[in-house]
Amino acid sequence: MKKKTSLKDIAQEAGVSTALVSYVLTNKEEKARVGQEMAKKIRKIASRLNYQPNHIARSLKSGRSDTIGLIVADISNPFFGNIARTIEDEAKRNNYTVIFGSSDENLEKSGDLINVLLNRQVDGLILIPTEGSEQQIKQLQKQPVPFVLIDRYFPQIPVSQIGINNYQASYNAIAHLVKTGRQRIGMIAYKTALYHINERKRGYTEALARHSQQPSLMKLARYSHIREETRQAIDQLLQGRKPADAVFFATNSLAIEGLKYINELGVRVPEDLAVVSFDESEAFDLYYSPITFIRQPILEMGNAAVRLLLEHIKDGDKPAENVCIDTELVIRQSSNRPKKK
Amino acid sequence: MKKKTSLKDIAQEAGVSTALVSYVLTNKEEKARVGQEMAKKIRKIASRLNYQPNHIARSLKSGRSDTIGLIVADISNPFFGNIARTIEDEAKRNNYTVIFGSSDENLEKSGDLINVLLNRQVDGLILIPTEGSEQQIKQLQKQPVPFVLIDRYFPQIPVSQIGINNYQASYNAIAHLVKTGRQRIGMIAYKTALYHINERKRGYTEALARHSQQPSLMKLARYSHIREETRQAIDQLLQGRKPADAVFFATNSLAIEGLKYINELGVRVPEDLAVVSFDESEAFDLYYSPITFIRQPILEMGNAAVRLLLEHIKDGDKPAENVCIDTELVIRQSSNRPKKK
């Protein structure tokens, strides 16, 4: 088995001390007044031996790992995949590497991941926290490692967070449905304690109270039973003498499950039922009547998270900062005004 | 700013040497014959000070980082997101952490990422290589770090690779379309040198030669111009006196672009045009006539990649091994036998 080249190997080959080699290869020749030809010689040997600096040793010395840890809730969801991508890009632009893990909405996995990443001496963490992870977050605060939350957040914990105007976005979506003449607007959301989801529910409820006479038609499904309970929810919305004429989904996953069932039932969108969803999805574009949705500014969110985290890394005493970014309601066919009958 | 707890801190607090603390906290008390009460005392202090072992120091000592690097071609594509997820899961099951990066199909980015990961002393690499990265791969072979390729591969380079039966899968898909009565089957693929895509093309071509009288209707689009060129391809397939009655997409991204346009044109699937695609997508399920597709065994592929890589890590002299996993053609409405007219 081949061995890796170290400064020592190069030093030996060149007949000098490792210090000198280090100076040259970190471009500190000026400062260290290294002879021209020696510098050239060292570089030549380094390239011949295929030298790659050992980042681990460097980290140990410097106390920084130039690494940030990222824990997403579910990497197989393109929404989080895209966030991961923007974070990785922005981190790399700042010469940081990303170590990542997916908690898959599992509290234990999330705790494990936090520990693994801390052990690896990440300089900071970006978290999309799982439901019920308040304790883990509070525990994290005791560590000297800065972190920021993104997408989901805990208003009662004073840490840096990147979020969107969940309440307002929801409110606007419902207002739009009311304006297009819908009179029985349902919502399907997760049964959860996650604040951002509940803000979306609040937006729905308050928009109805303000703009419509109808009663609330809020249905909840558990993440762990998304298929069955979304179907139940839709059954409930569509049954009875006065079925819903619109449905608002709190996330893309819910919408996709729901639309599958809506297709099976033969319900027509938007004639029988208008549809609006939070989040984007390729499937929304491809639907026979493209789905109106609330676009989250993923790029801005990812960049803001990295930027904020780097500030915390640079200044350990920087106070927590909350960033709230606006969303956009993208109106398409699925919420078209119904034709008069 | 708080500081991290080290063995030294604990040793000082307990009035012993760091060595003793190390023995206790790595559960080598037996071997090192540490006194019972001292062990207890050390553990107590460690937990009180919230000690987390410094993995970097440990790595420097051991020469292993217990980390594997993963470079995917595009993390925002759920296909790669899912691969990343399975790899991360399987790695964690083996007490490895994953560092990842997305090359975004960019050769330069890919090269940068390889270097970054090597600098970080990953114990091994899993790559979904970009088009044209043969040189990078050959360069990698000179390094003492084992790696495996997944999804895409270079038959002319003798390294460990995990792939699927691209040729056969394509062949079967076309045979299926022929069997359901299609007589003018088109294919839309990438214009690329990537071997796995070209195997898919070969499957199409040979299946036609064997089972059908029709001429080849192969259209190519560049990844970088996917939108316009997919549209052009479809225009070409559908024009003329004898338009295509089926189209086979070489990837999910191509299919999604294509289907968007097919919708715009008002072409009916499967009545006017049958559709089959490689890869999965939620959008395929949601389409008004769910798309027949070739399912890649992502879980098996990811697990095989990790398993194979770990074998290479354990045994530096293990010869390269190629793993080929079978796919499954999932037949749905989009390729239903057309009704007789």
Add this chain to the structure above:
DNA sequence: CTTGTTTACTTAAACGTTTAAGCATATTTT
């Protein structure tokens, strides 16, 4: 011809671990 400065290098310590080897002291075996 001292003294001072510049040039080109080396020495050595440090980062936080691990672990073989060493060293008292206490206990058991002959």
Add this chain to the structure above:
DNA sequence: AAAATATGCTTAAACGTTTAAGTAAACAAG
């Protein structure tokens, strides 16, 4: 009572890097 063994700890070196401080030779200034 001497020898052997067990017990409970410490010492020190090592991993690969960085960097302040030191040194020796060459050269310039007074």
